């Protein structure tokens with residue numbers, strides 16, 4: 354009997370739906386699946402108030418992680434599926450918090466791990482951070498699946514924050530509904546079906562990807578540079594905002610307001626100019642972009 358552990362933290366239930374679909378064709382008489390939800394000691398709000406949302410920024414960016422409840426009835430597993438969402442270009446604080454516990458050290462050591470991401474559409478740098486966390490635990494990342502919101506780019510920049518700050522997910526004006534397409538969520542069952550047959554042939558032991566050729570991820574090379582710049586800049590701002598004060602303090606609110614104003618100015622000045630310049634530059638580096646896409650699409654590939 355093969356044993357699979359599924360761990361995740363989902364706030365609105367979207368990642369939960371992805372995980373439910375993912376594992377729907379996985380268990381049978383030869384494969385048991387144990388699902389455990391990561392629970393923060395202090396619950397995060399949903400919908401978020403603006404300052405509650407921004408208050409999490411420095412800790413999320415620096416991957417401090419939050420305190421999480423200890424899990425009960427855990428076993429020794431053949432494979433771990435770790436579902437996580439992205440918070441400010443980093444793995445979400447509850448998942449980071451869990452990966453820093455003694456329990457995670459015992460569970461993950463020497464185990465094959467499949468990461469499953471459900472987010473707006475910027476996950477590439479967060480997955481690089483996740484690789485460092487998994488490496489530190491001695492785990493072996495063998496696959497990564499990433500599902501992103503419908504209405505890519507500019508649309509989800511509006512629809513995702515609207516959803517998280519108001520609870521409204523519906524389509525409005527020229528904007529599509531927030532979140533991942535229901536059909537994409539349903540189609541995630543193909544991964545569990547593949548895993549079911551792979552586990553029966555002991556393929557997880559080889560340390561090679563099991564989900565290749567299923568469209569597990571789709572990296573947009575043109576977004577990578579923007580993600581790298583945003584990651585570097587938010588690291589610096591997170592340091593500054595931490596110096597302004599602790600969570601919920603007035604100092605932090607002031608720091609976060611200055612940062613928000615800086616972002617607005619950036620979006621209307623530097624961003625359009627740099628987008629135009631990058632568009633021109635991209636014409637001459639198609640080859641390099643494809644290489645980058647391949648690099649960040651590993652291990653599972655497109």
Ligand SMILES: Cc1cc2nc3c(=O)[nH]c(=O)nc-3n(C[C@H](O)[C@H](O)[C@H](O)COP(=O)(O)O)c2cc1C
Pocket residue numbers: 362363364365366367368369406409438439440441442443471472473474475476513517
């Ligand atoms: C505090 C916070 C920050 C977020 N930052 C990002 C981000 O940087 N990139 C991204 O693609 N999605 C981001 N999201 C969206 C989440 O990754 C995810 O799609 C959404 O929170 C729904 O996930 P759920 O299953 O936990 O409800 C953020 C969400 C929250 C709550």
